[in-house]
Amino acid sequence: MQFFFEVLIGGLLAGVMYSLVALGFVLIYKASGVFNFAQGAMVFFAALTFVGLQQKFALPFWVAFACTLAVMVALGMLTERIVLRPLVNQPQISLFMATIGLAFFLEGLAQLIWGTEVRPLDIGIKNEPVQWAMDRFNMLIIKTDVAAALVAGLLVSVLAVFFNRTRIGRALRAVADDHQAALAVGIPLKQIWAIVWSVAGFVALVAGLMWGARSGVQFALTFTALKALPVLILGGFESIAGAIVGGLIIGAAEKLAEVYLGPKVGGGIEGWFAYVLALVFLLIRPEGLFGEKRIDRV
Amino acid sequence: MLYREAGQFKTSYAADQQLFPILQDRVAVLAFLLIAFVVVPLIATDYWYSAILIPLLVFSLATIGLNILTGYAGQLSLGSAAFMAVGAVAAYNFQLRVPGMPVLVSFVLGGFMAALVGMIFGLPSLRIKGFYLAVATLAAQFFIPWLLVKVSWFSNDSASGVIAAQPINILGYAFDTPASKYLLVLAIVALLALAAKNMVRGRIGRAWMAVRDMDVAAEVIGIRMLHTKLTAFAVSSFYCGVAGALYAFAYLGTVQPEDFNLDLSFRILFMVIIGGVGSILGSFLGAAFITLLPIFLDVLLTDIARGFNLSLMPGTISMAQLVVFGALIIFFLIVEPHGLARLWQIAKEKLRLWPFPH
Numbered sequence: 220m221q222f223f224f225e226v227l228i229g230g231l232l233a234g235v236m237y238s239l240v241a242l243g244f245v246l247i248y249k250a251s252g253v254f255n256f257a258q259g260a261m262v263f264f265a266a267l268t269f270v271g272l273q274q275k276f277a278l279p280f281w282v283a284f285a286c287t288l289a290v291m292v293a294l295g296m297l298t299e300r301i302v303l304r305p306l307v308n309q310p311q312i313s314l315f316m317a318t319i320g321l322a323f324f325l326e327g328l329a330q331l332i333w334g335t336e337v338r339p340l341d342i343g344i345k346n347e348p349v350q351w352a353m354d355r356f357n358m359l360i361i362k363t364d365v366a367a368a369l370v371a372g373l374l375v376s377v378l379a380v381f382f383n384r385t386r387i388g389r390a391l392r393a394v395a396d397d398h399q400a401a402l403a404v405g406i407p408l409k410q411i412w413a414i415v416w417s418v419a420g421f422v423a424l425v426a427g428l429m430w431g432a433r434s435g436v437q438f439a440l441t442f443t444a445l446k447a448l449p450v451l452i453l454g455g456f457e458s459i460a461g462a463i464v465g466g467l468i469i470g471a472a473e474k475l476a477e478v479y480l481g482p483k484v485g486g487g488i489e490g491w492f493a494y495v496l497a498l499v500f501l502l503i504r505p506e507g508l509f510g511e512k513r514i515d516r517v
Numbered sequence: 518m519l520y521r522e523a524g525q526f527k528t529s530y531a532a533d534q535q536l537f538p539i540l541q542d543r544v545a546v547l548a549f550l551l552i553a554f555v556v557v558p559l560i561a562t563d564y565w566y567s568a569i570l571i572p573l574l575v576f577s578l579a580t581i582g583l584n585i586l587t588g589y590a591g592q593l594s595l596g597s598a599a600f601m602a603v604g605a606v607a608a609y610n611f612q613l614r615v616p617g618m619p620v621l622v623s624f625v626l627g628g629f630m631a632a633l634v635g636m637i638f639g640l641p642s643l644r645i646k647g648f649y650l651a652v653a654t655l656a657a658q659f660f661i662p663w664l665l666v667k668v669s670w671f672s673n674d675s676a677s678g679v680i681a682a683q684p685i686n687i688l689g690y691a692f693d694t695p696a697s698k699y700l701l702v703l704a705i706v707a708l709l710a711l712a713a714k715n716m717v718r719g720r721i722g723r724a725w726m727a728v729r730d731m732d733v734a735a736e737v738i739g740i741r742m743l744h745t746k747l748t749a750f751a752v753s754s755f756y757c758g759v760a761g762a763l764y765a766f767a768y769l770g771t772v773q774p775e776d777f778n779l780d781l782s783f784r785i786l787f788m789v790i791i792g793g794v795g796s797i798l799g800s801f802l803g804a805a806f807i808t809l810l811p812i813f814l815d816v817l818l819t820d821i822a823r824g825f826n827l828s829l830m831p832g833t834i835s836m837a838q839l840v841v842f843g844a845l846i847i848f849f850l851i852v853e854p855h856g857l858a859r860l861w862q863i864a865k866e867k868l869r870l871w872p873f874p875h
Contacts, residue, residue, distance in 0.1 A: 254648050305851040312593060315648050316790055317850045319783065324843025327836045335832035442779075448652045485667050494656035501645050501653060 225358045226478050227471055232364035234470020235371045236433065239426035240447040241454065241462035242374070243419040248456045249395040250415035253303065254311070256318040259444025260325035261420060265291050266427030266436045270340050271333040280342065284424075291420030294325075296413045303412065326441055335438065340431030342366075367429040374425055375463060378418075382459075391415060395457070449497035455510020464508060469493050520868040536714055553703055558696055566695035567768070573808045574699075574706045575764045580788040580800035581713050582756030587786070588795035589717050590749035591729025592642050596654035597757050597785045599661035602777035604631040604758025605682075605765035606671050609772045612683050613673060620685045620766070624705070628758035634661070635754025642746050646732070658779055665774035672772070680772040682765045698767045705763065709756060714797045716752065725749050726795075787842060791849050793858025802857040810845075811838050 240262055247255040255261075269287040272278055278286070302317050344366045352360045382388040393401040394411045402408055430440055450469050454461025473496075477489045506512045520541050527533040537543045561570065583597045608627030612618055638657040642650050665671050672680050685692040685701065692701050716722050724745045727735035736742050765772040784807060792803020818834055853859055 302847055302851075309850075309854065311647060313850050313854055315593075315651075316786070317847050319786070320843045320846025320850065322843070323783075323839045324847070327839025327841075327843060330832060331836045331840060335836065445655070445779075448655065452649065452652055487663055487667065491656060491659035491663055494652065494659055498641060498653045498656045501649055502641060505645055505649060 221356065221358065223475075224356075225360075226474050228358065228360055229364070230471035230474030231467050232360070232368055232470070233474060234450075234466040234468065235364075235368045235463075236426070236430060236443075236466075237447050237450045237470055238463045238466025239367070239371050239374070239422070239429060240444045241450040241466055242371075242378070242459060243422040243426065244447060244451055245454075245457065245459055245462045246378075246419045246422060247415060250391050251303070251394070251412050252311070252398075253314050253318065254456070255419070256315060257298075257322035257325060258419070258423060258447065259441045260322035260329075261291070261294070261423035262427040262430065262444050263436070263438070263440045264294070264325045264329040264427075265420065265424040266340065266431040266440065267329045267333045267338070269424065269428060270338045270431065270436050273341075274338070284428075287424055288421060291424050292417040295416030295418075295420040299409070299412045299416045304409065322441070326438070330438065337435045337437040338431075339435050340428065342428055342432045344432060346433070361433075363429070363432045367433070370425060370429060371463070374422065375459060378422075378459060381418075387411075387414060446493050449493040451507070452497040453500055453507055455507030457511055458507070458509035461507055461509035469496065472496055519871070520865060522869075536711070536718075550707065553707075554700065558700065561696075561699075563695045566699045569808065569812070570699050571695070571702055571768050572764075573804055574702045575760050575768055576785065576788060576808060577801045577804040578706050578709060578763065579757050579760035579785050580792065580804045581710060581797060582753045582760060583785050583789050584792075584795065584797070584800045585713060585717070585725070585756065586749050586753035587789055588793075588799075589722060589729065590725035590746065590753075591732075592639070592646075592746065592749060593648060593651045594654040594753070595651050595779070595782050595786065596638065596657035596661075597753075598777040598779070598781035599658045600631045600635050600754040600757035601761025601764060601781070602662055602665055602774045603634045603754075604628055604761035605772050605777070606665050606774060607631065607758070608762035609680060609682060609765065610671065610673075620683075620687055621705075624759055624762045624766075627762040628755040631758025631761065632751040632755040635750045635757075636747050639747055639750030639754075642750065643743060655779075658782055662774040662777060671774075682770055682772050685766055692767075702763055702767050705759070709759065710797060710801075713756070717797065721745070721748060729795075787846060790846060791856055793856030794854075796856070796858035798861065799856050799858030802861070806857065807842075810841065814838055814841060 240258060243258045243261065244255055247253055247258070265287055268290055269283055272286050273280070273283040298321060302321055303314070306314055306317055344362050346361060346363050349360045349362055349365060352358045380388075382392060390401070390406045390411055391414070393404070393406055394408065394415075398408060401411075427436075427440075430436075430443070434440075446469070447466075450462060450465040452465070453468055454463070454465025473489055473492050476492045477486075481488045500507075520539075522539045525538075525540055527538070532538075537546060557570070579597060579601060582600075583594065586592050586594050586597075604624075604627040606627075607630035608623045611623040611626045612620060615623075634657075638654065641653040645653060669675075685698070687701075690697075692698050717725070724735070724740045725748075727738075727740055728742070728745050728749075732742065735745075761777065769776070788800065788803035788807045790803070791806050792801070793799025814837060815834055818837060849856060
């Protein structure tokens with residue numbers, strides 16, 4: 220029973236990591252209707268830039284953070300200007316494929332600049348078990364996982380406050396609802412998109428830091444970021460709460476399946492279980508748990 | 518002036534319905550086939566065969582498959598490499614376990630197995646569209662290679678996991694030199710490409726395009742969704758399966774499900790995008806572009822590095838490749854969303870008038 224809880228908690232915490240990446244997706248999709256396949260690459264780029272700056276120039280944590288944040292904001296604005304604005308009225312598939320191109324571009328660029336070796340990321344929290352849980356319940360819970368969960372919770376609250384209480388947040392929600400109506404009331408669409416991509420870059424940076432602390436900054440990060448897609452399908456593309464809930468479900472289900480179903484089929488389920496789960500979900504409830512139902516009009 | 522169709526009268530329905538109605542087109546295609554079958558074997562080296570021509574042809578076939586699915590039928594798929602894997606492993610198993618099985622038949626049967634698997638993973642397309650479907654095909658892309666590796670029966674219980682593909686022997690003639698393999702692959706690809714060109718302008722092709730453009734309206738006018746979408750998946754997976762079998766038998770010489778990974782799926786998708794979505798010629802152009810680009814980049818970068826007396830780090834060329842691919846995708850999507858095939862079409866339009874202004 221206790222082992223079950225340990226696996227469950229491990230899975231939930233892993234799911235929080237997925238949610239962090241999915242949050243970036245949701246932000247961009249909410250505001251501009253673009254499915255940003257490059258979010259994983261942005262996470263990787265942010266993490267690698269942070270580590271590179273930290274190690275190459277021996278910068279303290281917050282200075283490196285600020286510099287990387289500036290880089291991500293600049294990247295977001297450039298992306299919006301160069302990639303998205305020319306493709307404004309194209310079908311969604313074109314935009315999606317453009318973000319695939321962007322993903323490849325960022326992955327290659329990051330490794331061209333900073334090199335391809337795996338780098339450990341140090342954010343001051345060690346990758347060791349929480350001693351208290353170990354002593355009291357004999358359960359293995361890693362400190363960085365708990366830190367990631369706390370950071371995710373903080374991030375979601377900050378984003379919730381930002382969206383609901385500030386003027387810019389209101390403008391973002393308006394743009395997410397209806398671009399043309401937002402234009403009609405005078406909301407500067409292009410600035411809003413630049414802001415959204417920058418916020419997504421910030422979220423990518425946070426996600427990158429957490430992921431990097433957990434398993435080192437390496438190219439495989441982009442594949443784990445791909446797991447955010449099933450998270451989005453479960454949670455709904457337009458919902459922040461959905462990203463969190465979806466992430467928790469996917470993380471827990473994946474780990475539990477690997478531990479309990481894995482031995483029966485020879486292991487290695489983790490690679491595809493999330494996607495098959497998302498596939499099944501798509502057939503039952505295509506819009507996700509918290510998403511908006513799509514109505515096709517001809 | 519050269520590319521006019523004025524003066525070409527059709528006096529029978531058959532002539533009117535032919536694949537290449539314009540004489541110049543027919544001449545061009547025949548010339549190309551002649552060059553490919555006769556001239557290239559006279560001048561090409563073994564390196565050209567094994568490193569450039571054979572992969573180019575194999576990838577063109579896979580790209581035609583994906584083009585049928587994504588370009589003509591509008592179902593975005595990120596799982597084409599998985600279907601290639603099914604084709605390769607199935608062809609290997611048919612060749613292995615059925616005594617006296619001709620190689621060509623095992624290729625075709627491999628394609629059929631891939632078509633079957635494609636239809637199964639295409640069933641979700643009846644309920645979901647767009648990039649939701651892309652995620653569903655991602656499930657196929659991750660699940661199928663896992664299954665092919667896990668179930669050791671597929672790899673004949675080989676301990677190392679590396680299966681050597683059987684040598685190709687047709688009617689007693691062994692296709693073991695790169696030149697002979699090239700001719701075999703060329704023949705198969707030419708045949709299947711012609712079949713694809715015929716399919717997409719026929720009734721099923723029009724049904725696919727109707728579904729791509731507006732599927733609700735297509736259903737309203739009586740096009741059967743189930744039939745059309747599943748046929749798209751089946752035909753596309755058949756092409757990918759045969760391409761996979763050729764990839765294993767004629768290019769690599771080994772059958773390794775791990776080779777058919779997400780990266781390969783993305784490469785084929787890039788070939789479709791750059792070559793031209795919804796165009797058979799575009800599949801060839803895109804495949805040629807993506808196959809030749811790494812070699813070109815390699816040569817260019819090593820030359821530049823030598824020119825500046827820098828030494829290249831090992832990962833640099835592959836990373837530069839990623840950067841250039843990504844930038845090219847974005848460039849093509851912005852500048853010419855219909856890809857190289859459209860550029861060729863524009864050139865043909867201009868050729869019709871040249872040298873006259875109108």
